[in-house]
Amino acid sequence: MTEPGVTTDPDGPIPIRSALRFLRALRGGLDGGQSLSSSLTGAALVLPREARESLDAVGRRLSGGYDEDDWGYDEGFADAALPFLEFMYDRWWRVHAEGVERVNAHGRALLVANHAGIVPWDATMMGVALMREHPLPRPPRFLVLNWAFQLPYISVAMRKLGGVPASPFNAIRLLEQEELVAVFPEGVKGAGKSYRDRYRVQRFGRGGFVEIALRTGAPIVPVAVVGSEEIHPKIGESGLLARLTGAPYFPITPTFPLLGPLGVVPLPSRWRIEFCDPIDLSEYGPDAAANRATVLEISDRVRDVIQGKVYENLVKRRHAFA
Amino acid sequence: MPGRRILITGIASYLGTELARILEADSRVEYVAGLDTRPPGEHLERTQLIVADIRDPEISGLIPPTEVDTVVHNQIVRRPGPGMSARRAHDINVIGSLQLLAACERTPTLRSIVVRGSAGIYGSEPAAPQFFTEEMAHLYPLRTRFQRDVGEIENLFGTYARRHPDVVCTMLRYQHSIGPTVKTEITRYLSLPVVPTYLGFDPRLQLVHERDALEALVAAVHQPVPGPVNVAAPGTIGLTRMVRLAGRPTLPIPSPLFGTAAEAGKRVGALDFSPDFQRLLRYGRGIDVSRLVGEIGFSPRHTTVSAVQDFVAARAEPVAA
Numbered sequence: 001m002t003e004p005g006v007t008t009d010p011d012g013p014i015p016i017r018s019a020l021r022f023l024r025a026l027r028g029g030l031d032g033g034q035s036l037s038s039s040l041t042g043a044a045l046v047l048p049r050e051a052r053e054s055l056d057a058v059g060r061r062l063s064g065g066y067d068e069d070d071w072g073y074d075e076g077f078a079d080a081a082l083p084f085l086e087f088m089y090d091r092w093w094r095v096h097a098e099g100v101e102r103v104n105a106h107g108r109a110l111l112v113a114n115h116a117g118i119v120p121w122d123a124t125m126m127g128v129a130l131m132r133e134h135p136l137p138r139p140p141r142f143l144v145l146n147w148a149f150q151l152p153y154i155s156v157a158m159r160k161l162g163g164v165p166a167s168p169f170n171a172i173r174l175l176e177q178e179e180l181v182a183v184f185p186e187g188v189k190g191a192g193k194s195y196r197d198r199y200r201v202q203r204f205g206r207g208g209f210v211e212i213a214l215r216t217g218a219p220i221v222p223v224a225v226v227g228s229e230e231i232h233p234k235i236g237e238s239g240l241l242a243r244l245t246g247a248p249y250f251p252i253t254p255t256f257p258l259l260g261p262l263g264v265v266p267l268p269s270r271w272r273i274e275f276c277d278p279i280d281l282s283e284y285g286p287d288a289a290a291n292r293a294t295v296l297e298i299s300d301r302v303r304d305v306i307q308g309k310v311y312e313n314l315v316k317r318r319h320a321f322a
Numbered sequence: 323m324p325g326r327r328i329l330i331t332g333i334a335s336y337l338g339t340e341l342a343r344i345l346e347a348d349s350r351v352e353y354v355a356g357l358d359t360r361p362p363g364e365h366l367e368r369t370q371l372i373v374a375d376i377r378d379p380e381i382s383g384l385i386p387p388t389e390v391d392t393v394v395h396n397q398i399v400r401r402p403g404p405g406m407s408a409r410r411a412h413d414i415n416v417i418g419s420l421q422l423l424a425a426c427e428r429t430p431t432l433r434s435i436v437v438r439g440s441a442g443i444y445g446s447e448p449a450a451p452q453f454f455t456e457e458m459a460h461l462y463p464l465r466t467r468f469q470r471d472v473g474e475i476e477n478l479f480g481t482y483a484r485r486h487p488d489v490v491c492t493m494l495r496y497q498h499s500i501g502p503t504v505k506t507e508i509t510r511y512l513s514l515p516v517v518p519t520y521l522g523f524d525p526r527l528q529l530v531h532e533r534d535a536l537e538a539l540v541a542a543v544h545q546p547v548p549g550p551v552n553v554a555a556p557g558t559i560g561l562t563r564m565v566r567l568a569g570r571p572t573l574p575i576p577s578p579l580f581g582t583a584a585e586a587g588k589r590v591g592a593l594d595f596s597p598d599f600q601r602l603l604r605y606g607r608g609i610d611v612s613r614l615v616g617e618i619g620f621s622p623r624h625t626t627v628s629a630v631q632d633f634v635a636a637r638a639e640p641v642a643a
Contacts, residue, residue, distance in 0.1 A: 063567070064563045064566030070608070072452075150448040153522040156523065156524040159526070165449035170451055170452050
């Protein structure tokens with residue numbers, strides 16, 4: 001049996017000679033007063049086809065030839081990031097996703113999940129699960145802790161992958177545009193959870209996500225994520241460093257900040273993501289959003305579903321890192 | 323029905339002159355007057371010029387005799403130009419509006435006021451709603467001098483509108499305009515040989531094409547609605563993409579040093595970024611235009627991206643010719 005992944009490339013790996021030819025042509029273009037993007041495109045002509053195409057794409061991006069939607073989601077960027085995210089999904093965390101088909105293929109829906117850590121790895125993995133295993137894949141938008149949008153690079157990467165600042169105005173607008181929106185109602189309490197409290201789903205804020213679902217008539221899809229709460233085991237925090245960096249909290253893990261940038265590499269735990277049955281709220285009507293009791297009751301119901309499914313999946317997973 | 327009688331303040335600016343030209347050609351408009359301290363650079367057919375300073379109380383004697391039914395307030399200084407102090411800009415913005423309203427009070431023929439205000443009132447915030455609607459003006463504190471000016475102007479006109487229910491007061495909140503002719507902070511920015519950016523930031527910007535900016539003003543004159551209305555092109559553009567479309571090299575500066583670099587650039591006269599513009603370059607801003615489309619009935623022809631492309635194409639032409 002032949003391995004489907006292994007095919008022989010007619011051009012083979014780029015030989016040194018063509019790499020040198022490319023550099024010479026690039027240099028010629030730049031010395032001739034052309035811009036970097038047009039020199040790249042010109043020089044790419046001496047390369048084998050596949051390399052040429054990817055360089056063309058780089059050249060197009062450098063001259064602004066790419067699209068971002070109104071929210072700043074950049075499909076080209078997301079496509080380019082997908083192989084890396086798929087590596088994290090398949091190899092690093094060995095994610096097992098269940099119930100993906102329970103997410104509606106068309107129209108609005110609010111995905112509500114448990115959460116840990118500042119970097120929303122859980123949101124990106126939910127995105128990969130939906131893109132790969134849903135019969136009609138579409139990328140979800142996810143609401144990100146506001147603080148992340150003050151950070152260089154991280155803010156840009158978030159936005160280009162579909163992240164949006166966590167404001168109810170943004171969530172409502174996205175749902176009215178029939179988008180799939182992922183929220184993490186634990187908020188900072190979830191992000192700052194210590195390792196001891198992992199998988200204890202925190203209070204769901206003031207139930208703002210329920211108000212949003214009621215007002216927009218979007219069904220709530222509870223999502224239980226197991227694995228994400230072991231990737232950065234927080235054993236303490238530093239108030240001083242939090243004040244200095246302006247962060248909502250400053251985590252201390254066995255590797256961070258001890259190992260510096262290496263410390264932000266997430267641990268390779270084993271993950272399970274379960275998409276639960278959607279909760280249809282249309283019987284309440286949009287006016288129920290103003291009713292505190294109803295909102296808190298639904299919020300608790302969703303929290304209970306997620307907590308139950310988290311425990312169930314923890315048992316099914318058996319070992320965290322095996 | 324008698325024709326409209328319209329007064330435009332800031333007639334010497336590009337937008338003021340062009341607006342007068344369009345209204346002159348409109349058969350529904352009987353009379354056009356223009357107020358400014360200097361005559362416009364280009365000739366106008368039938369506009370009566372009133373050469374006066376908007377801060378001068380004498381305008382209370384000059385405006386009522388024109389018997390206008392509409393005042394278009396187009397004299398808000400977005401950024402003090404060369405040789406204009408911040409103090410003078412503030413005076414023109416706030417005292418000018420105050421004197422204009424005093425003159426309006428003495429003009430019994432008045433039916434509507436259209437103000438070309440600014441979306442700067444929303445500010446630029448890292449975690450803001452990605453599309454501000456008109457009721458979200460006070461979500462964040464007014465951080466800069468210009469924002470406080472705009473806040474004060476909006477208050478003045480808001481109070482006037484409450485006291486004079488028979489006068490419709492439209493507050494247009496404009497994003498920065500761009501186009502082949504206008505000179506704004508954005509066009510100056512994109513004309514720099516090297517464009518400074520915040521290292522690691524790529525904010526969403528939203529602009530409006532100069533023609534759309536003008537026609538929105540015309541539409542508001544014919545269909546004034548009470549209260550604030552956002553004016554911008556649909557859609558947004560990432561700063562990086564905009565700069566790349568303009569074919570400019572960037573100079574990314576780490577954010578803690580940006581203010582110092584801008585200050586140094588100002589001292590050597592190379593660039594002059596207002597605090598508002600610096601925040602915009604870091605965090606961007608988007609606004610919702612459904613009120614403009616739905617209530618004033620004006621749909622901009624250009625998107626933000628096509629407005630930038632039009633600006634870039636016009637830049638490229640002289641080289642080819």
